[in-house]
Every structure is written in structure tokens, then in C-alpha cells.
Amino acid sequence: xxxxxxxxxxxxxxxxxxxxxxxxxxxxxxxxxxxxxxxxxxxxxxxxxxxxxxxxxxxxxxxxxxxxxxxxxxxxxxxxxxxxxxxxxxxxxxxxxxxxxxxxxxxxxxxxxxxxxxxxxxxxxxxxxxxxxxxxxxxxxxxxxxxxxxxxxxxxxxxxxxxxxxxxxxxxxxxxxxxxxxxxxxxxxxxxxxxxxxxxxxxxxxxxxxxxxxxxxxxxxxxxxxxxxxxxxxxxxxxxxxxxxxxxxxxxxxxxxxxxxxxxxxxxxxxxxxxxxxxxxxxxxxxxxxxxxxxxxxxxxxxxxxxxxxxxxxxxxxxxxxxxxxxxxxxxxxxxxxxxxxxxxxxxxxxxxxxxxxxxxxxxxxxxxxxxxxxx
Numbered sequence: 001x002x003x004x005x006x007x008x009x010x011x012x013x014x015x016x017x018x019x020x021x022x023x024x025x026x027x028x029x030x031x032x033x034x035x036x037x038x039x040x041x042x043x044x045x046x047x048x049x050x051x052x053x054x055x056x057x058x059x060x061x062x063x064x065x066x067x068x069x070x071x072x073x074x075x076x077x078x079x080x081x082x083x084x085x086x087x088x089x090x091x092x093x094x095x096x097x098x099x100x101x102x103x104x105x106x107x108x109x110x111x112x113x114x115x116x117x118x119x120x121x122x123x124x125x126x127x128x129x130x131x132x133x134x135x136x137x138x139x140x141x142x143x144x145x146x147x148x149x150x151x152x153x154x155x156x157x158x159x160x161x162x163x164x165x166x167x168x169x170x171x172x173x174x175x176x177x178x179x180x181x182x183x184x185x186x187x188x189x190x191x192x193x194x195x196x197x198x199x200x201x202x203x204x205x206x207x208x209x210x211x212x213x214x215x216x217x218x219x220x221x222x223x224x225x226x227x228x229x230x231x232x233x234x235x236x237x238x239x240x241x242x243x244x245x246x247x248x249x250x251x252x253x254x255x256x257x258x259x260x261x262x263x264x265x266x267x268x269x270x271x272x273x274x275x276x277x278x279x280x281x282x283x284x285x286x287x288x289x290x291x292x293x294x295x296x297x298x299x300x301x302x303x304x305x306x307x308x309x310x311x312x313x314x315x316x317x318x319x320x321x322x323x324x325x326x327x328x329x330x331x332x333x334x335x336x337x338x339x340x341x342x343x344x345x346x347x348x349x350x351x352x353x354x355x356x357x358x359x360x361x362x363x364x365x366x367x368x369x370x371x372x373x374x375x376x
Contacts, residue, residue, distance in 0.1 A: 005071075012053075012068045016075035019048060024079030031082055031203035032348050035195070037162045038083050038203055042090075045076070045083070046117020051091045054238075055099055059107075060115050066238060066300040070245040074293075077249020078256075081352040082203035084249060085359075088242050089158045089204075090114060094121035096235055097167045097180050101222035106182055110165050119164040124154035124183075124209055125232075132365050134169070134178070134229075139211065141170040141181055141221075148172070148221065150181060150189070150214040160192050160207040168211070169232070172225050180228040182220045189214035200351035236360075237303060237313035243360035244296045244313075244320035247353070248289070251324040254349040255285050258331040261338075278334060285327045292320040311373040318366040321356040328353040 005013070024041060031038050045051070053069045055061025069091075076084035098111040098121070113119040130136040139152025150170060157166070165184045172179045183190060193208035223231050259282065262273030272278050299316040302309035328350040332339035339346045357363060 005067075008064070009068050009071060012064065013071040013075060015048065016050075016072040017078075019044070020075045020079030024076065024083055028080035028082070029342075029345065029348065031080060032352075033342075035197075035202040035205070037086065037159070037205045038080070039162070041080075041083055042086060042120070043117045045087050046115070050076075050087060051095065051117060052115040054091065055095075055115065059099055060112050065304045066241065067297055067304060070241060070296060070300045073242055073245035074249040074252065077246045078253040080203065081246060081250045081349075081355065082201045084246055085201050085204040085355065086159050088246065089123070090117075090121060092235060092239060092242055093123040094159070094167070097222045097231065098182065100231065101180075102182065103219050105219070110182075110184075114164075120159050120162050121165050121167070122157050122159045122163040122209075124157050124160075124166050124168040126156045127153060128155055132362060134232075137169055137171055137178060139168065139170040141172045141179060141216070143173050143225075144215075147215065147217040148181065150183065150211045150216055153208065153210050155208045156196070156206055157209050158204060158206055160209050161195050161205045163192075166190075166209065167222065169228050175226040177226040177230070178228040178232075179225050180222040180231060181216055182222055183211070183214065183216065187214060199354065200348070201355045237299070237309045240313040240317035240360040241296060241299050241303060243356055244292070244299070244316040246359075247317075247320040247324035247356035248293050248296060250349050250353050250356070251289055251292070251320075251327040254328045254331040254346060254353075255282075255289055257345055257349075258282075258334050261335060261344075272334070281330050281334060285330055288323040288327060292316075292323045296320055311370060314361070314366045314370050314373070317360045318363055318370070321353075322363060324353045324356050325350075 049062050050072055052061030053064045056063045073088055076087060095111060095114050098106055102111055110119055114121050127137055141148040141150050163185050168181045168183050169178045170181060189212045191210040196206045262278055263271050265272045296316045299309055299312040302312055331346050332350050335346050338344050
């Protein structure tokens with residue numbers, strides 16, 4: 001696998017690296033502590049063109065490849081996984097269905113503004129009793145003469161407390177497959193619950209969203225009735241590659257911070273990085289990190305070439321997320337008691353890294369699906 005980056009890809013990587021180092025990392029701990037949505041930084045990410053990277057120029061984007069996008073995600077996640085999580089949600093699941101199916105009204109008023117970071121979108125999939133098993137979704141959209149009546153309860157909706165609009169998966173008139181609807185957050189019957197207090201990614205605000213007799217016009221159906229499940233599969237591989245990139249970002253931050261710590265922390269007369277036991281830990285971390293990064297870029301390349309990549313995307317997400325948790329844990333062990341202190345970033349990385357185990361499918365679900373891809 002040869003991943004010699006193009007000049008454009010190197011420029012994207014450097015741009016987001018500098019932004020992350022100068023603007024994000026210095027305030028990341030404060031964002032986590034205050035548990036507030038980083039609105040100003042979110043807007044600045046929009047000004048860098050991140051939200052439109054994957055969309056064509058004709059739609060207001062920059063038409064860049066998934067490799068470039070993944071590199072940008074990694075750099076944002078190195079600065080703050082909270083910010084990166086909110087931004088990736090906006091750039092992919094939050095806006096994709098508007099781009100694919102939205103009419104002129106939706107695209108001009110919401111999609112175009114979302115690409116600039118002026119409006120915030122979220123996707124409502126998970127329900128209290130429907131997580132990995134999306135086909136258990138109970139939210140309904142009853143067909144009426146004028147459109148639809150939406151009723152249901154969603155949970156774990158990223159950016160919900162600050163969102164201007166949602167895309168909602170619902171079951172229409174007992175149709176076997178799901179449909180997708182555009183729902184502005186300010187219309188009657190939409191109720192956003194209080195933020196969920198989480199272990200990590202605490203500045204990426206999350207909450208429940210309820211829908212009670214929400215009246216939607218016909219043009220708020222995104223795609224055809226029952227086509228939502230198929231449409232979601234269109235971007236499932238990219239969701240997993242994106243989550244893997246988030247994992248690599250937080251793991252890289254932990255690895256790099258701990259390397260610097262090991263060079264300066266002196267015990268028994270020398271830096272702890274000189275001890276063989278510590279060196280072996282770093283060697284294992286480096287192997288895992290480099291392997292994960294290469295495989296994620298490989299999966300992204302397959303996506304760019306429109307080649308089969310479902311299995312590869314699952315492998316990338318599974319391996320990168322598990323490696324991230326392991327690397328952050330090892331980093332915490334190397335710092336010992338300081339790895340447990342909020343004064344150092346490591347304890348935040350460790351908390352945040354567990355977020356990557358969930359998005360894009362749990363490790364257990366991915367293993368089952370990989371086995372199916374192998375014909376078992």
C-alpha cells in the first residue's frame with residue numbers, strides 16, 4: 001500500500017494541523033471542562049472549508065477526496081475529539097441527505113449555510129430501544145394529504161441542543177424499510193431534551209429529541225418512501241472511515257504527548273524513556289498507530305476509486321478504535337499518577353477515545369459483519 005500524498009493532500013494536512021495546534025489544542029481542556037459546544041471554533045472550521053470538502057464545487061463544496069478529508073479529520077481530532085466529532089457529524093451524516101435529496105428551498109436555506117458553519121445539523125437515528133438494530137426503529141411518519149405527521153423519540157443525537165435542523169429516520173405506514181425526513185428544529189412539536197452528561201467528548205453536546213405530531217410538507221421527505229435504509233448504506237463505509245480517522249487523531253495526540261513526557265520525566269537518575277520497559281510500550285504503540293493509519297488511508301483510497309470497501313472500512317474502524325483505546329490506556333500507564341490527573345491531557349484522551357468504539361458500529365457488531373463478508 002503506497003500512500004505518497006499529493007501536494008494538495010499535504011497542504012490540507014498542514015492547514016488543519018496548524019489550525020489544530022494554534023487554535024484548538026490550547027482550549028481543548030477548557031472546552032471539555034465547561035461541556036459547552038465550541039461555536040466559535042466550529043464556525044472557523046467552516047471557514048476553512050471543512051464542511052464542504054466532500055461535496056462538489058457546483059454544490060458549494062471543494063470536491064476533495066476522502067483521503068484529504070481523513071487527513072483533516074485526524075488533525076482536528078488531535079486537537080480536540082469533541083470539536084472533531086461535532087464537525088464530522090456536520091460534514092457527513094448531518095448534511096449528506098440534504099445534498100442528495102433536498103429541493104432548492106432546503107439547499108439554499110439550510111445546506112448552503114451548513115457548509116459555511118452558519119447552520120448546524122444533526123441526524124436522528126438511535127432510539128432508546130434501537131441502537132445497533134436500526135430496523136427496530138419505532139418513530140413513525142404517517143402519510144397525509146399535505147405531507148406527513150412525525151411521532152417518536154430519538155436519543156444520542158450529536159449537536160441536538162444547538163442544531164438548526166435534523167434528518168430523521170422513521171417508519172412510514174408500516175413500510176418494511178425506513179425513510180428519511182428533513183425536520184427544522186424550530187417547528188411545532190420538536191422537543192430537544194437536556195444534554196446527556198457523558199464520560200468523554202463532553203464539548204460535543206448530545207441529547208434526546210422528541211417529535212409529537214410534527215407536521216411536515218411533502219418536500220421534507222428526503223428520497224422516496226422506504227429508501228432511507230438504502231441511502232444510509234451509501235455512506236456507511238465513509239462513516240466508518242471517518243470514525244477510524246477520529247480514533248487515529250486522539251491516539252496520535254496521546255502518543256505524541258507521552259513521548260515528550262517520557263523524554264523529560266526523570267526517575268532513578270535518567271529519563272523514563274530510556275528504560276526498556278517504557279521503550280517496548282512505545283514500540284507497540286507506534287506499530288499499532290502506523291498500521292491503523294495506513295489501513296484507514298487504504299480504505300479511504302478504495303472509496304475515492306469507488307471500489308468495494310465495506311469490509312475494509314469495517315476493518316479500519318474496528319482496528320483503529322481498539323488501538324486508540326489501547327494506546328491512550330498505555331499512555332496513561334506511562335504517566336502513572338499523572339495520567340490520572342486532569343492537569344494532563346492524557347486522562348481526557350483516555351475518556352474521549354472510548355467514543356470511537358461506538359460510532360460506526362460497535363466492535364462486536366463489526367466483527368460479526370466482517371465474518372459475514374468472509375462468507376461465514
